[in-house]
Amino acid sequence: MDTVTALLKRSKELLADFNIDDHPLTKFTTGDDDHVGDDYFLTSGDKIRFFLEQDALDQDGKLTRPKEKAVNKIGHALHELDPLFWKVTLENQRIKQLVRDLRFHRDPVALQSMVITKQQQIGGEVPEHNDSTFLYTDPPSALGFWIPLEKCTAENGALSFLPGSHLTTPITKRFVRLPTGGTGFEQLPVPSNNHTPLSTGEYVLECCEPGDLVLIHGSVLHKSEKNLSPKTRFAYTFHMIESPPHATYDEKNWLQPTKAMPFSRVLA
Numbered sequence: 001m002d003t004v005t006a007l008l009k010r011s012k013e014l015l016a017d018f019n020i021d022d023h024p025l026t027k028f029t030t031g032d033d034d035h036v037g038d039d040y041f042l043t044s045g046d047k048i049r050f051f052l053e054q055d056a057l058d059q060d061g062k063l064t065r066p067k068e069k070a071v072n073k074i075g076h077a078l079h080e081l082d083p084l085f086w087k088v089t090l091e092n093q094r095i096k097q098l099v100r101d102l103r104f105h106r107d108p109v110a111l112q113s114m115v116i117t118k119q120q121q122i123g124g125e126v127p128e129h130n131d132s133t134f135l136y137t138d139p140p141s142a143l144g145f146w147i148p149l150e151k152c153t154a155e156n157g158a159l160s161f162l163p164g165s166h167l168t169t170p171i172t173k174r175f176v177r178l179p180t181g182g183t184g185f186e187q188l189p190v191p192s193n194n195h196t197p198l199s200t201g202e203y204v205l206e207c208c209e210p211g212d213l214v215l216i217h218g219s220v221l222h223k224s225e226k227n228l229s230p231k232t233r234f235a236y237t238f239h240m241i242e243s244p245p246h247a248t249y250d251e252k253n254w255l256q257p258t259k260a261m262p263f264s265r266v267l268a
């Protein structure tokens, strides 16, 4: 079986096996004012957890479809806990060689992984954002590896990007754990020497095939539309950041390494 088929099969097994009866029904929301931030989310960095599509619950909080078709994403430690995802992410010689060739990082660590399912009919929109806002380091250093497990088209919510925005869009806010609980955004000072014009122009849709690799610069603006089509759009994605002393990652970030599960070095 090829790797992409195996990853898709494993993702579907995880969906079939998870227990909805003891699930807190946490939805994955991405808006500026209502980003997910409950305990189930905040303690998911070293676990394999299941976040629901916003439209998967009715007004009484009951699932409107089978649980396999209700999950928006699985995260955030697939690459640490599941042998297949571990192999594809951290024992993958092609990924390691690519990381060396890119020279984007000196000593990267993998800090999170997700299967984004983008369910048929209800797959949620992901609004415009850049990843260094959510995986903040000083200086910003996030890099996303995004691998479609199914064909991605305009109909089922392929990613789109604002070309050049990684060069013109400063990271102006960061997603943090709030001292009062939950999550929110902290504004960052824009460097006084930043004279770059703000990004303008048209988003470009990137349709792609299963097994392609989409590399996402931490500052590039990107988004995906709601999936109203009858086809799912499964993708596996993981992110890397630079490690100290080249960049700092502090305790304000929502995702925290633990003693038992520190972020794994990619080139070790």
Ligand SMILES: O=C(O)CCC(=O)C(=O)O
Binding pocket: 116, 118, 126, 131, 144, 146, 157, 159, 216, 222, 223, 224, 235, 237
């Ligand atoms: O898969 C999607 O639709 C969104 C993914 C994304 O924005 C990301 O991985 O940063």
